Amino acid sequence: DTGVSQNPRHKITKRGQNVTFRCDPISEHNRLYWYRQTLGQGPEFLTYFQNEAQLEKSRLLSDRFSAERPKGSFSTLEIQRTEQGDSAMYLCASSLAGRPYGYTFGSGTRLTVV
Amino acid sequence: KNQVEQSPQSLIILEGKNCTLQCNYTVSPFSNLRWYKQDTGRGPVSLTIMTFSENTKSNGRYTATLDADTKQSSLHITASQLSDSASYICVVSANFGNEKLTFGTGTRLTIIP
Helix, strand or coil: CCCCEEECCEEEECCCCCEEEEEECCCCCCEEEEEEECCCCCCEEEEEEECCEEEEECCCCCCCEEEECCCCCCEEEEECCCCHHHCEEEEEEEEECCEEEEEEECCCEEEEEC | CCEEEEECCEEEEECCCCEEEEEEEECCCEEEEEEEEECCCCCCEEEEEEECCCCEEEECCEEEEEECCCCEEEEEECCCCHHHCEEEEEEEEECCCCCCEEECCCEEEEEEC
């Protein structure tokens, strides 16, 4: 296991299109987090899962955003009807509950909406 | 509101020199404080993590300090190398059991030869 894997690394899409990103966490990690990061800013929390349950969603996660973790392993983040303001780096992280030292980020998916 | 503030916003130093980055936070209840290094276009990579009872922790040329009373932390980089050029992000975890992290906006460090 080489860490948290995110695909694709880059995505360019036209405004109004739907996009889906995938995150594969470290296999034994039961928690998975999604963040959004814009240029020059720190990551902002979007949502997190413990196993397959989505336990918290940020106000940043509008109706156009949906995240799933159907089997408690990989997760997908879908953005519908993309807008230019959605352009950002989308980061995924995973951890084992109660073990903060293992909290690991993926390399992110860079989304550009044109 | 939980906040993490970092200074300076950016820093340029000569290769081989030392530098210190600052972090102030207002996060409660405090669980732990982390420093991450983030290269351009990559995800953050953990450098150190400190709990309430720890006031210093080292990772190679990186040394982090924590003063939980004044809610301040610093990251000291010794004998800087070109590969240290990156953003350094201070992150504080509140003790809600969900490892909810509050991120600073980072210090952009540039090492010049």
